[in-house]
Structures are given as structure tokens and as C-alpha cells.
Amino acid sequence: MNFEFLFDNxxxxxxxxxxxxxxxxxxxxxxxxxxxxxxxxxxAHSEVFMYGTFATLWTVMALTSGDVGGVKLISVLIxxxxxxxxxxxxxxLILERVAYRPLIKKNAPRLVALISAIGASFVLAELxxxxxRVTAWVxxxxxxxxxxxxxxxxxxxxxxxxxxxxxxxxxxxxxxxxTLKSVDVIVIVSAILMMVALDQFVRRSRLGRGIRAxxxxxxxxxxxxxxxxxxxxxxxxxxxxxxxxxxFLYMLKIETTRYxxxxxxxxxxxxxxxxxxxxxxRGALVGGLVLGVAENWGAALFGTExxxxxxxxVLVIVLLFRPTGILGESLGKARA
Amino acid sequence: MFRSTKSWRVxxxxxxxxxxxSACGSTDDGGDDDGGDGGSAGGSGACDxxxxxxxxxxxxxxxxxAPIINGAQLAVDEYNADAECDVELKKFDSQGSPDQAxxxxxxxxxxxxxxxxxxxxxxGESAAAGPIFAEAGLPTISPSATNxxxxxxxxxxFHRALGNDAxxxxxxxxxxxxxxxxxxxxxxxxxxxxxAGLAGIVxxxxxxxxxxxxxxxxxxxxFSATVTKVTASKADTVFFxxxxxxxxxxxxxxxxxxxEGTFVVADGVKDPGFLEAGEAAEGSVITCPCIPADDxxxxxxAAAYEAEFGEAPGTYAAEAYDATNIFLDGIGEGIDNREDxxxxxxxxxxxxxxxxxxxxxxxxxxxxxxxxxxxxxxEIVPEGEIS
Numbered sequence: 128m129n130f131e132f133l134f135d136n137x138x139x140x141x142x143x144x145x146x147x148x149x150x151x152x153x154x155x156x157x158x159x160x161x162x163x164x165x166x167x168x169x170x171a172h173s174e175v176f177m178y179g180t181f182a183t184l185w186t187v188m189a190l191t192s193g194d195v196g197g198v199k200l201i202s203v204l205i206x207x208x209x210x211x212x213x214x215x216x217x218x219x220l221i222l223e224r225v226a227y228r229p230l231i232k233k234n235a236p237r238l239v240a241l242i243s244a245i246g247a248s249f250v251l252a253e254l255x256x257x258x259x260r261v262t263a264w265v266x267x268x269x270x271x272x273x274x275x276x277x278x279x280x281x282x283x284x285x286x287x288x289x290x291x292x293x294x295x296x297x298x299x300x301x302x303x304x305x306t307l308k309s310v311d312v313i314v315i316v317s318a319i320l321m322m323v324a325l326d327q328f329v330r331r332s333r334l335g336r337g338i339r340a341x342x343x344x345x346x347x348x349x350x351x352x353x354x355x356x357x358x359x360x361x362x363x364x365x366x367x368x369x370x371x372x373x374x375f376l377y378m379l380k381i382e383t384t385r386y387x388x389x390x391x392x393x394x395x396x397x398x399x400x401x402x403x404x405x406x407x408x409r410g411a412l413v414g415g416l417v418l419g420v421a422e423n424w425g426a427a428l429f430g431t432e433x434x435x436x437x438x439x440x441v442l443v444i445v446l447l448f449r450p451t452g453i454l455g456e457s458l459g460k461a462r463a
Numbered sequence: 464m465f466r467s468t469k470s471w472r473v474x475x476x477x478x479x480x481x482x483x484x485s486a487c488g489s490t491d492d493g494g495d496d497d498g499g500d501g502g503s504a505g506g507s508g509a510c511d512x513x514x515x516x517x518x519x520x521x522x523x524x525x526x527x528x529a530p531i532i533n534g535a536q537l538a539v540d541e542y543n544a545d546a547e548c549d550v551e552l553k554k555f556d557s558q559g560s561p562d563q564a565x566x567x568x569x570x571x572x573x574x575x576x577x578x579x580x581x582x583x584x585x586x587g588e589s590a591a592a593g594p595i596f597a598e599a600g601l602p603t604i605s606p607s608a609t610n611x612x613x614x615x616x617x618x619x620x621f622h623r624a625l626g627n628d629a630x631x632x633x634x635x636x637x638x639x640x641x642x643x644x645x646x647x648x649x650x651x652x653x654x655x656x657x658x659a660g661l662a663g664i665v666x667x668x669x670x671x672x673x674x675x676x677x678x679x680x681x682x683x684x685x686f687s688a689t690v691t692k693v694t695a696s697k698a699d700t701v702f703f704x705x706x707x708x709x710x711x712x713x714x715x716x717x718x719x720x721x722x723e724g725t726f727v728v729a730d731g732v733k734d735p736g737f738l739e740a741g742e743a744a745e746g747s748v749i750t751c752p753c754i755p756a757d758d759x760x761x762x763x764x765a766a767a768y769e770a771e772f773g774e775a776p777g778t779y780a781a782e783a784y785d786a787t788n789i790f791l792d793g794i795g796e797g798i799d800n801r802e803d804x805x806x807x808x809x810x811x812x813x814x815x816x817x818x819x820x821x822x823x824x825x826x827x828x829x830x831x832x833x834x835x836x837x838x839x840x841x842e843i844v845p846e847g848e849i850s
Contacts, residue, residue, distance in 0.1 A: 139694075143690075147687065380685075383715075431686070
């Protein structure tokens with residue numbers, strides 16, 4: 128176990144771990160909210176995220192040609208973020224309408240909804256993986272060739288954002304000997320801001336109260352005038368928006384995507400949601416950040432090939448001692 | 464349906480006998496009745512023969528499969544232009560994965576019209592499918608699988624049309640220490656049969672120059688821990704044994720992390736997909752046992768390839784062309800079954816476009832070369848042979 132390496136590079140490992148953990152946390156929000164309201168594990172949420180990454184990629188590809196700087200860069204980034212959130216939200220809503228609502232209306236057992244989720248996940252992923260054939264079938268493959276080619280391999284975004292060390296008035300901003308990099312800081316700060324915004328929305332707004340009420344007791348909530356269908360739609364919408372934001376940040380950091388990028392990230396994000404307390408929004412944040420950091424530390428201690436093993440071992444150990452996850456409480460029991 | 468157990472027993476017995484008899488009926492007699500053997504009168508080759516490509520037609524490493532398919536197709540098309548009987552080229556898409564390989568190999572082995580396999584393209588799938596081909600007696604010539612241990616399994620059917628990592632590894636190590644002048648080398652691999660094998664050989668050959676090693680997983684996208692290790696080890700060179708999808712991400716994240724040394728990779732990365740890393744990939748060094756497209760020995764082949772496919776030959780296209788031509792020469796002499804084809808290949812000794820093609824008892828070629836390439840100006844440019 129390489130303790131010396133871990134301690135020498137503690138700051139760098141922790142900060143880069145937090146950056147990736149923030150992405151896990153944003154994706155985990157979708158899992159945790161849907162579980163809190165419907166007791167359903169939305170396996171297809173990873174594909175909601177994946178479509179967001181492609182929306183970011185294609186927006187940037189469409190809007191940039193050559194160098195971008197200054198105002199244009201900000202506009203392109205904002206456009207990409209909005210596109211990503213919009214596409215993810217739409218996919219999430221379609222998913223809810225097609226894959227889950229018919230089952231929920233029929234009071235089908237949760238297992239059936241779970242299988243539907245897995246099926247939807249494959250359908251969505253493969254649709255993206257076969258996009259060149261789909262566009263050829265509708266005859267538009269020439270127009271969109273650049274976007275749909277290489278359907279099953281890594282696609283990279285034009286490098287518009289440089290990951291540079293942050294300097295304020297010529298001084299490197301550093302923590303513990305590691306100079307902070309711009310993209311990592313942007314990712315962590317944006318993720319935390321979005322999660323705080325979502326958390327406040329769920330706690331304070333009327334719609335948010337509706338979500339919490341439905342999570343606590345759907346029948347009484349319906350009797351109290353909360354529209355159950357709208358609530359479920361809103362839950363999926365919020366999860367989709369969060370996943371879209373996560374997708375944008377992921378593309379800023381990794382700059383590459385593929386049709387099956389959602390799979391491993393989805394499993395990790397779901398793990399993060401469980402780790403933090405499934406059904407608990409703040410738990411998703413905590414779980415994501417803890418998982419990201421633990422993975423990096425584990426990779427430093429044992430070797431990078433043990434990274435995924437460490438993530439799941441951490442989950443098991445936490446659940447052994449605290450079965451409800453780190454923060455434990457669920458969405459329904461959140462204080463007003 | 465039936466009331467009595469006796470009727471059910473009759474039905475069961477009947478069904479069982481039907482199944483048994485149908486299994487007996489479909490066993491092949493092994494070989495065609497028409498044509499027979501030695502039909503080389505008037506230069507006509509054996510008829511209804513099929514060759515098969517085995518490798519990634521789709522999937523994350525598909526870029527490496529396409530030139531091989533094209534090279535094989537070119538050879539088959541050239542043969543069919545003059546021959547009385549056409550040879551067919553089938554494709555088995557394993558996606559380069561050792562998981563899919565065994566079932567596809569069983570399918571290929573079961574198809575008696577296939578007399579030869581150009582492939583398997585990757586070392587992992589070669590290891591998985593090798594025993595199946597060996598048992599079926601189906602000769603294979605791989606144009607690209609470089610793991611040395613493949614030849615040690617005692618498979619009669621295994622052959623390779625290129626130098627393996629036992630020559631590529633030391634050549635890469637030599638290039639790093641002599642030409643690049645790397646003194647502190649970080650060796651990275653992707654835990655695959657090919658990548659880990661090659662990185663292991665390079666590590667051994669570099670000896671004390673290796674400061675640190677690490678392993679990543681295929682399919683990973685975030686390598687921040689690895690980048691931290693590289694910068695902490697103060698390495699001036701990084702060698703990565705693996706494929707181009709991960710290599711592009713790794714070099715990009717390494718440059719972001721402040722690594723300014725040389726990034727050295729091998730034939731699994733020699734693909735335009737690596738250039739997706741853009742500026743980060745500039746200056747990277749790639750070793751490959753594959754002959755450069757502008758080498759005068761392959762000039763005629765390169766021109767024909769460009770005429771048919773509209774682009775310069777990719778990695779291992781020329782080797783695939785050579786491998787396919789060995790099979791086609793056999794078919795041209797009238798060989799129509801696997802046993803004779805295997806014997807023909809083992810006796811083969813001709814000049815191909817890439818090298819003198821002659822195999823030793825384990826299936827390795829006698830004449831091997833390793834070449835170096837660099838990424839310059841967004842293109843992969845040959846630098847010459849590593850001697």
C-alpha cells in the first residue's frame with residue numbers, strides 16, 4: 128500500500144477526486160429523487176446523462192470553427208449547457224411517459240418497472256450507438272455526417288476550454304502545494320451551486336413540497352390536492368436537468384464521449400446515491416463527493432486498476448455499519 | 464393434451480429419436496464430392512472456397528479492423544479478377560473482444576467451406592479463439608496480433624504475418640533509451656492480453672530506467688490518479704501498452720496535468736482515432752511491426768489500395784494483404800480443404816509485399832521488422848526502421 132504517494136499528493140488527488148465526484152453527485156440526484164418518489168431504480172438515467180453529453184458535443188461542434196475566445200466562448204458554453212440540460216430533460220420525460228407511467232398506472236410490481244428500466248437503458252444506448260444507420264434510414268446521413276459518423280467509437284469535443292492553473296494577479300492559487308486547475312474548480316463549484324439550488328427548490332417551493340409529500344405518502348398527498356402525475360413528471364424533469372448539467376461538466380473535463388459512456392458512470396452514481404442515503408438529496412451530494420475522493424485515494428494506495436474495486440468496497444463497508452447510507456434520511460422525511 | 468402417461472412417453476421417445484437422427488444427419492462428410500483434389504489443370508483453382516476475416520468490424524477499436532478487412536478484400540478482388548472460381552471473404556465481427564471470440568470461432572470452425580482465417584486481429588481474441596481453431600484444424604494467419612505467448616500454445620494452426628512483441632518490445636525500449644534518450648520512464652498498460660504483455664516486455668528491457676508503473680482499465684475515461692502518479696514520479700517519458708481509445712484520453716489528460724515529456728505507444732494506438740487528442744498527441748512516438756505505406760516495397764500495393772478504397776493503406780493493411788495472398792495461392796493450386804491448406808502454409812516461402820513470408824514450427828515469421836512513427840502536424844509520419 129503506497130501511503131507515501133498518497134500523502135505526498137494528497138491535495139491533488141483529493142481535488143481531482145472531488146471534481147469527478149461532483150459529476151457523480153449530479154447524476155446521483157436523478158437516481159435518488161426518482162427512488163424517493165417512486166421507489167423505482169431508474170436504470171435508464173445513465174442514458175439520460177449520455178444524451179446530454181452528445182448534446183454538449185454537437186452544440187460545441189456546430190457553433191465552433193477554429194479558435195474561440197472571450198465572449199464567444201462564454202456564449203458557446205452557455206448554449207452547450209442549456210442544450211445539454213434541455214435534451215436530458217426531454218429524454219427523461221419521454222422515458223417517464225413511455226417506460227414507466229403505463230406500469231405505474233397499472234400498479235405493476237416494482238420488479239416489472241425495473242426490467243422496463245433496464246430495457247429502456249439498452250434501447251436508448253443502442254439508438255445512439257446505431258445513429259449512423261438511423262440517419263441513413265431517413266436519408267439524412269449526408270447532412271449530419273460529421274455528427275453521426277463513428278457511432279460506436281470515442282468522439283471528442285473541439286478543445287475550446289483550456290485546463291489551466293488558476294492565477295490571481297500573477298499568483299498561483301494553490302492548496303496544499305497543488306495549483307488549482309480551472310476546469311476542476313468550475314466543475315466543483317458549478318455542481319455544488321446546482322445541487323444547492325435543487326435542494327432549496329425541493330425544500331421551499333410549492334412544487335418541491337408536492338414532491339416531498341408524494342415521497343412520504345402518495346395517497347394522502349393526492350387527497351391533499353397534489354397531482355401525482357405532474358409530480359412524477361417534475362421529479363423526472365429535475366433529475367434530467369441535473370443529469371444534463373452533469374453531462375456538460377463531464378464534457379468540460381473529459382472532452383470525449385461514446386454511446387456506452389453512461390453505463391459505468393450510472394452504476395457509480397447509483398452507488399453514490401445509495402452511499403449517501405437513497406432518497407436523500409443531500410445524501411446524493413455527500414455520496415458522490417465521498418465516492419470520487421475514495422476512488423482516487425484507493426487508486427493511489429493500491430494502483431489504478433483497483434479503482435473500481437475500491438469504490439464498491441467502500442459502499443459495502445458503509446452499508447454494513449450504516450444500512451441507510453451516510454445521511455440516512457429519505458426525501459419524504461426531510462424537514463420543511 | 465393426452466390423458467395417459469403412456470401417450471406422453473411415446474411422444475417423448477419420438478421427439479428424442481427425431482433429435483438424435485437429425486444430429487446424425489447433419490455431420491459433414493468433410494470435403495466436396497465435385498472437384499476433388501488436384502484440380503490444377505489449366506491453372507484453375509479450387510471452387511467454392513471461403514476465407515474469413517476475424518476481428519473488430521465494429522466496436523471501440525474498429526479503426527484497427529477496417530484496414531485489415533480492406534487489405535484482405537483487395538487481395539481477394541485481385542484473385543477473383545483472374546480466377547475461374549471466385550473466392551468469398553466472410554467477416555466475423557468480434558469487436559476485438561475476447562468475450563465474443565469463442566462463440567464466433569465455433570461458428571467459423573463449423574462452417575466447412577471456410578479454409579482459412581485472416582486473423583484474429585487482436586491478441587486477446589486470438590488467445591480465446593485459438594484452441595477452437597486448433598481443434599478444428601482451421602489455419603489462421605494473423606496480420607496484427609502481437610502477443611508472443613500466442614505461439615507457445617502448441618497450436619498447429621496458428622501463424623503470424625508480422626513480428627511479435629518479443630521483437631517490438633525490445634525495439635521500443637531501444638528507441639526510448641537511444642533515440643529519445645529517456646532516462647526516467649513510466650510504464651503504463653491497460654491490463655489487456657496485448658497491452659500488459661507488451662508493457663511487461665518493455666519494462667523488463669528498460670530495467671533501471673523505469674521509475675514507476677501503473678495499470679488502467681479499458682473503458683475508463685478519468686485517469687486523474689494515473690496523471691498524478693506520472694507527475695509525482697517526475698518521469699520524462701511515458702510508455703503506454705494499449706489501444707488508441709484510451710491512449711487519446713490518457714495523453715490529453717497527461718498534457719493537462721503538466722506532463723511535457725515524450726508519450727510512446729505501440730501498434731494498438733497507430734490509428735487516426737488517436738489523433739482525436741489533437742494537440743496533446745503531437746510529438747508522440749508510435750512503434751509498429753507494420754510497414755509504412757510510403758515504403759517502396761509496398762508502392763504498388765498502396766496504389767492499388769488507394770484506387771479501390773480512396774485512401775492510403777491503414778495499419779496492417781499490407782500485412783493482411785500478404786496473409787490473404789498466402790491462402791489465395793493455396794486455393795489457386797487447387798487446395799480445397801483445411802488439412803492441405805495447413806500443410807501448404809507451413810511449406811510456404813515466398814516474398815510478400817511486407818517481408819519474406821516463411822513460418823517456423825510455432826507459426827512465427829522468419830523475417831521481422833519494427834518501424835517507428837511520430838505524430839507530426841496532426842498526422843502519423845514514418846520515421847524509419849528501428850534496427
